[in-house]
Amino acid sequence: MSRFPQIGFRWVKTVLSCFVACLLVADGACAETVFETDTMTDEELRRFRDARVAELKRRAQETKPEKTAAGTIYRIFYCSLYYTPKESGFTAERGFDATPISAHGLRGKTYPQSFLQAVKMEGFGRLKEAVDGCNYIRYAGKGRYAFARETLGNKGNVLVPRSSCAISKRNGRLRQGSTLKIDSPMILDATGSAEWIAGDTGGGVHPLQIDLYWGEDEPMGPVGRQLARPAGTRMEYAFDVIVTVK
Numbered sequence: 026m027s028r029f030p031q032i033g034f035r036w037v038k039t040v041l042s043c044f045v046a047c048l049l050v051a052d053g054a055c056a057e058t059v060f061e062t063d064t065m066t067d068e069e070l071r072r073f074r075d076a077r078v079a080e081l082k083r084r085a086q087e088t089k090p091e092k093t094a095a096g097t098i099y100r101i102f103y104c105s106l107y108y109t110p111k112e113s114g115f116t117a118e119r120g121f122d123a124t125p126i127s128a129h130g131l132r133g134k135t136y137p138q139s140f141l142q143a144v145k146m147e148g149f150g151r152l153k154e155a156v157d158g159c160n161y162i163r164y165a166g167k168g169r170y171a172f173a174r175e176t177l178g179n180k181g182n183v184l185v186p187r188s189s190c191a192i193s194k195r196n197g198r199l200r201q202g203s204t205l206k207i208d209s210p211m212i213l214d215a216t217g218s219a220e221w222i223a224g225d226t227g228g229g230v231h232p233l234q235i236d237l238y239w240g241e242d243e244p245m246g247p248v249g250r251q252l253a254r255p256a257g258t259r260m261e262y263a264f265d266v267i268v269t270v271k
Contacts, residue, residue: 058211058214058215058259060211060259060260060261061073062261062262063259066249067249067250070250070261074262077103077262077264078103078231078233081101081102081103081233081264082233084100084101085101085233088100088101090198093269095206095269095271096206096269096270096271097269097270098267098268098269098270099198099267099268099269099270100266100267100268101233102233102234102235102266102268103233103234103235103262103263103264103266104190104207104209104212104234104235104236104237104262104263104266105234105235105236105237105261105262105263106215106236106237106238106239106254106255106258106260106261107147107148107191107236107237107238107239107253108147108238108239108240108241108242108254108255109147109148109149109150109151109161109176109184109240109241109242110140110143110144110147110150110151110242110243110244110255111150111151111153111241111242111243112136112137112140112150112151112152112153113151113153113243114242114243114244114256115137115139115140115143115244116137119246119247120246120247120248121137121139121140121244121247122137122138122139122247123137123138123139124137124138125137125138126138126141128141128168128169128170129168129169129170130165130169130170130171130172131162131170131172132156132172134156136152136162139247139252141170142252143244143252143253144162144163144164144170145164146252146253147253148163148164148176148227149161149162149163149164149173149176149177150162150163151241156172157172158174159172159173159174160174161173161174161175161176163176163177176241178191178224178225178226179201179225179226179227180201180224182224182225184224184225184238185222185224185238186238186239186240186241187216187217187218187237187238187239187240188218188220188221188222188238189221189222189224189225189238190205190221190222190223190224190225190235190236190237190238191223191224191225191226191227191230191235191236191238192223192225192226192227192230192234192235192236193226193227193228193230193231193232193233193234194226194227194228194230195232196230196232196233197232198270199223199235199270200223201223201224201225201226202222202223202224203222203223203270203271204220204221204222204223204270204271205220205221205222205223205235205268205269205270205271206219206220206221206268206269206271207219207220207221207235207266207267207268208266208267208268208269209263209265209266209267211260211263211265212237212260212263212266215258215260216237216239216258216260221235221237223235224238225238235266235268239255239257239258240255242255242256242257243255243256244256245259
């Protein structure tokens, strides 16, 4: 039997947790999670990613998935993030190219050039002002855009932040609509979610990649890969993940 009654034990745990949290405080602010990719240049990140993906490809050839009562377990996938960029974040004051331009499908309306570039990369973008009830624009391919009422997956399903994810069209192991339990402390800390629905596909997604939908956010910054990163998290890739397909 515990030396402490249950309520006392919880109180002790709370005090200890607060003590540990205080140890992480520097100059009045809690220390942030340190990511392996934080200090990498774009080129260093590409080399790092390619090396880790090569490791996973070898593992995929050498190992088989585990069949369990909870589902099929894979240790060969890696995760990344995609998001819906908000037009409000693409300002000249933040260093973005805010030159107003139009494109085919936008009915002559103009938007910051860097915003349209981000929409082309991410698929959808959130407008500051709705157009005929549409709060979004989407990239329709070949330099064309279109207005949209919601952010959708490739089957017309609405994407849910921290729940929907995209898989490759060339992924022979996962099916669209599958429920994926992703065991990763990094992902849980960054998104607060361990369960995802494969609700989207992408031609640019690697067969071993699971692209997690972050939701709407302003971009992290105007330089290099920051344009394709939401401001709300510094996580870029998670390679040490265990994926259970239910």
